[in-house]
Amino acid sequence: MTLSAAFECPAKLAGELADSVQYQGRKTSRQGSEQRRLAILDATLRIIVRDGLRGVRHRAVAAEAGVPLSATTYYFKDIRDLITDSFVLFVERSSASLSLLWADVARDFQRLVEPVASDPQVRRQMAERVIALMVAHVEAKAREGNAELLVELAFRQEALTNPTLTPLALSHQQLRYQFAELALRALGSAAPVEDAQVLTTLVLRMEYHALVDGVENLDIEGQRAVLQRFLDLVIRA
CATH class of the missing domain: 1.10.357.10 (Tetracycline Repressor, domain 2)
Known part of the structure; x- marks a missing residue:
């Protein structure tokens, strides 16, 4: 070369x-579901910037994203998956x-x-x-x-x-x-x-x-x- x-x-x-990044949370197929999942991850990143990793909680993320609390637990079974996927999104972008x-x-x-x-x-x-x-x-x-x-x-x-x-x-x-x-x-x-x-x-x-x-x-x-x-x-x- x-x-x-x-x-x-x-x-x-x-x-x-x-192109190769792999997410841990629940996969989505519908556009509306994918937009909600991304909104949750974006909200997680904003909380990390503002409050640090210790500020990432399901309730705090749901409030930041403007979605029901049940949505965060639907897409991400625990906080580690939520944090992991937020960083995966960061690397992808x-x-x-x-x-x-x-x-x-x-x-x-x-x-x-x-x-x-x-x-x-x-x-x-x-x-x-x-x-x-x-x-x-x-x-x-x-x-x-x-x-x-x-x-x-x-x-x-x-x-x-x-x-x-x-x-x-x-x-x-x-x-x-x-x-x-x-x-x-x-x-x-x-x-x-x-x-x-x-x-x-x-x-x-x-x-x-x-x-x-x-x-x-x-x-x-x-x-x-x-x-x-x-x-x-x-x-x-």
């Missing part, structure tokens, strides 16, 4: 993950969104892949593009009220003790590694697999600061400088 073709892999993997984003990014990168090895200016241009994408990714999450960041953090924490979610969390995390690895490989990293883990950790650190500091106090330029410093060290040649 050529490097140019390989840039399609993250989008393909993200799409495959979105997140992966589908990443698939579309990376398919678009791949077109830009494919244009730069051929000359990047021999032209330092093109290499710098690609590095700037990678930084811009990662900063925009964190900024967008932060400006949406941190809801996605909080859900993802809660998802990773729940996956530590919920074996049903563990493989899903690992697959979701692998999407980050895959994109970072291919970008770093194109930039000329001598150790793209290892460097991808460092770069992904730096982005997770940015997301943490977005949560703790708040979007209004988020030092975007400082975070951008950290990413630039790392890439300068990695692609120095």
